Amino acid sequence: MPPDWSVAELVLRSTLETLMIAFAGTAMAVVFALPLGFLAAGNVTPGWLSHGVKWILGFIRSIPLIVVAIVLVTAVGLGPFPGALAIAFHSVGMLAKFFAEEFETADEGILQAVRGTGASWSQTLRYGLLPQSVPQIVAFIVFRLEMNFRDAAVLGLVGAGGIGFYIQLYVRGFQYEKVAVLLITIIAVVTALDQLTYWVRRWVR
Amino acid sequence: MIEVRDVHVLFGRTLALDLQKLSIEAGERVFVLGHSGSGKTTLARLLKGRLRPTTGTVRVLGKDPASSQPKIRREIQRRVAMVDQEFFLVPRATVVANVLSGALGRVPPMRSLFGAYPHEIWEKAESILGEVELSGLEERRVETLSGGQRQRTAIARALMQEAEIIIADEPVSNLDPELAEDALQLLVDCVARRDVTLIVNLHQPELARRFASRFVGLADGRLVYDGDPAGFTEEHAELVYRGGRRKRNNGRDSHDDTAKPVAPEAGRPGMRLVRP
Numbered sequence: 114m115p116p117d118w119s120v121a122e123l124v125l126r127s128t129l130e131t132l133m134i135a136f137a138g139t140a141m142a143v144v145f146a147l148p149l150g151f152l153a154a155g156n157v158t159p160g161w162l163s164h165g166v167k168w169i170l171g172f173i174r175s176i177p178l179i180v181v182a183i184v185l186v187t188a189v190g191l192g193p194f195p196g197a198l199a200i201a202f203h204s205v206g207m208l209a210k211f212f213a214e215e216f217e218t219a220d221e222g223i224l225q226a227v228r229g230t231g232a233s234w235s236q237t238l239r240y241g242l243l244p245q246s247v248p249q250i251v252a253f254i255v256f257r258l259e260m261n262f263r264d265a266a267v268l269g270l271v272g273a274g275g276i277g278f279y280i281q282l283y284v285r286g287f288q289y290e291k292v293a294v295l296l297i298t299i300i301a302v303v304t305a306l307d308q309l310t311y312w313v314r315r316w317v318r
Numbered sequence: 319m320i321e322v323r324d325v326h327v328l329f330g331r332t333l334a335l336d337l338q339k340l341s342i343e344a345g346e347r348v349f350v351l352g353h354s355g356s357g358k359t360t361l362a363r364l365l366k367g368r369l370r371p372t373t374g375t376v377r378v379l380g381k382d383p384a385s386s387q388p389k390i391r392r393e394i395q396r397r398v399a400m401v402d403q404e405f406f407l408v409p410r411a412t413v414v415a416n417v418l419s420g421a422l423g424r425v426p427p428m429r430s431l432f433g434a435y436p437h438e439i440w441e442k443a444e445s446i447l448g449e450v451e452l453s454g455l456e457e458r459r460v461e462t463l464s465g466g467q468r469q470r471t472a473i474a475r476a477l478m479q480e481a482e483i484i485i486a487d488e489p490v491s492n493l494d495p496e497l498a499e500d501a502l503q504l505l506v507d508c509v510a511r512r513d514v515t516l517i518v519n520l521h522q523p524e525l526a527r528r529f530a531s532r533f534v535g536l537a538d539g540r541l542v543y544d545g546d547p548a549g550f551t552e553e554h555a556e557l558v559y560r561g562g563r564r565k566r567n568n569g570r571d572s573h574d575d576t577a578k579p580v581a582p583e584a585g586r587p588g589m590r591l592v593r594p
Contacts, residue, residue, distance in 0.1 A: 231396025231423020
């Protein structure tokens with residue numbers, strides 16, 4: 114059964130939408146995950162606070178993405194926007210945890226030295242902690258972006274936009290020649306993202 | 319300027335420091351001598367507020383460096399600069415970024431968070447880099463520098479702080495002997511051009527003699543000499559050194575584990591003025 118390329122344009126457009134959902138969701142997640150990562154890092158935040166934040170992050174991680182998406186679609190309506198929100202919410206839990214764990218490996222002597230210039234808490238984070246962790250942080254972000262694309266591809270099943278809608282449509286309609294086009298597209302995009310990951314990691318060192 | 323009274327510092331059951339009285343006036347160049355585990359680093363940490371004494375009082379610039387008020391702690395941090403034995407620079411950051419970070423205590427916080435240091439701070443950093451002979455290396459990452467260059471970057475960061483007191487804890491113990499002397503000379507020269515009190519922890523009395531205005535000798539956490547470098551005799555060196563013999567293996571400052579005898583005169587087998 115050869116792939117049916119007549120749906121190529123439709124598939125490309127929805128793939129693009131899925132990519133946008135993944136990008137937007139990852140970007141939103143990073144904006145929230147960085148401060149949460151600082152707050153969850155035990156070496157720069159008092160124990161009661163960092164443990165509390167870590168507990169909240171665990172709570173966020175434990176909610177399945179599909180549940181988040183269904184709730185948000187119900188609350189916000191159909192379309193890519195609730196999809197991106199769901200991705201963002203779900204990613205924050207993991208990203209912030211990884212960030213915090215990376216921050217906790219930072220060299221305490223350097224933190225003390227930066228603090229020793231009279232720097233404030235936020236300045237110590239910016240000039241003592243962050244520069245030490247940047248390569249790992251960036252690696253986590255691009256890795257999560259790739260994961261988010263695959264997650265976003267599934268989200269269409271619950272009406273949250275993107276390629277998932279057509280996966281569901283064609284699979285249920287037994288139109289496997291069209292499903293083949295979808296799969297080929299997804300594989301191509303994931304491979305491209307993988308390459309992007311590699312380039313970014315090499316660039317940020 | 320600095321007042322230490324009846325201070326005891328206990329680490330578990332080990333008495334790391336036992337100082338009845340030590341005061342340092344503005345403009346002095348004090349070299350603190352002692353074996354590893356003699357309490358030199360503990361004293362430096364006390365003055366920088368990284369450690370609270372178990373008993374007694376520490377006053378730096380009239381204030382308690384380990385005060386419970388963050389505002390006072392931060393003020394003392396800013397007015398007292400420290401050059402650590404291991405430098406503690408950010409290896410991934412450039413030389414100039416590391417030096418600029420010395421000014422963090424006096425730049426507008428919001429602007430500094432976006433890396434936007436005021437123009438005069440940049441000019442200051444440039445001139446200090448010239449002073450420590452690092453011009454041209456501004457954009458190099460610290461991780462690509464040699465030990466001597468890192469040392470000078472660390473000194474530049476401390477100078478950038480415009481502190482009133484600079485504490486250098488074993489600043490040259492990671493360097494070759496020739497480099498060590500040059501680095502100390504550079505530090506002392508830079509300090510001499512400013513109105514700064516200098517406190518240096520050092521192993522080697524003969525090296526210290528060239529730069530010090532005052533010697534403080536510590537052995538097993540106790541003050542065994544305090545005064546003019548000229549009065550620091552072979553016997554004092556012996557005292558400082560012998561203390562080290564007794565306690566060498568449970569020394570508190572683990573960085574000092576390569577301690578060498580401080581007795582200056584030759585004639586004793588296996589003793590050297592500077593580390594090989």
